[in-house]
């Protein structure tokens with residue numbers, strides 16, 4: 001698989017990464033054995049970058065990913081994130097809380113060093129300079145290698161980067177969700193790489209989307225605006241158009257969605273999530289797909305029909 005450079009501090013990863021959120025959070029109950037097989041299949045196929053967070057099961061997700069990657073720890077990079085309060089899901093980047101969470105992440109992941117540590121979400125109650133100051137302590141102690149931000153704004157990115165170089169901005173980005181293009185100028189200026197989360201629009205761009213009634217009660221799609229009645233029908237029409245394009249090219253809808261992201265910039269890495277080894281293989285194969293300018297323009301035009309806000 002092609003490798004991509006994220007930021008200017010030396011982080012290099014396979015062009016398609018793996019997002020482990022769904023193994024323990026957001027998409028209903030999973031099967032740990034199958035999830036571990038999916039993670040290991042990703043690695044066998046050339047994926048080197050694996051993404052998790054404290055939030056994804058309050059340690060459970062990190063432990064599952066750590067177990068899956070233990071035999072191949074030296075061949076991969078692991079990203080995790082801090083920044084929420086378990087009881088309320090409210091942003092929490094209080095400095096002592098960061099230290100507690102990062103110390104626990106190291107234990108949960110079974111590693112001496114986290115390759116990429118993100119602040120998961122902007123916390124208006126704590127100056128970003130102080131947050132990055134604590135993150136930097138971990139770099140200086142050799143317990144974190146690179147720093148990232150997620151779900152934040154231009155001002156915070158600039159202020160954070162002035163304290164310590166930020167290697168990656170992780171932001172929601174897909175054919176369905178293009179709002180973060182507003183941040184492309186600042187990441188270009190500062191030399192920050194991009195990780196695209198929810199690149200399959202939480203499964204809407206996967207070819208197996210269903211209405212809200214087809215998902216478990218605790219599935220996040222019960223609450224997402226793309227699934228709101230009215231939006232759902234408009235969005236399935238967009239998907240039908242994209243599927244026609246994919247069929248004509250002999251690729252799957254998921255592959256079209258991921259290859260479209262890879263085609264937008266040289267320094268972007270999508271992290272699709274799947275708990276199934278076969279679907280992981282399908283997604284990873286997107287790294288080999290390229291488009292003509294005409295195909296990209298047709299995808300963009302179809303994308304204008306998307307209705308509903310991203311989850312944020």
Ligand SMILES: NC(=O)c1ccc[n+]([C@@H]2O[C@H](COP(=O)([O-])OP(=O)(O)OC[C@H]3O[C@@H](n4cnc5c(N)ncnc54)[C@H](OP(=O)(O)O)[C@@H]3O)[C@@H](O)[C@H]2O)c1
Nearest residue numbers: 019020021197198199200201202203206254272273274275
């Ligand atoms: N920074 C943040 O705030 C933030 C927010 C959300 C996500 N993320 C990160 O981004 C990663 C990916 O995002 P995501 O999991 O929300 O959404 P996603 O990758 O856009 O979509 C995941 C959904 O698509 C399904 N899927 C994946 N590949 C498929 C295929 N080839 N065919 C059919 N269905 C397929 C998965 O089901 P199966 O598992 O059944 O295949 C799952 O339900 C997360 O794991 C997490 O690491 C970060």
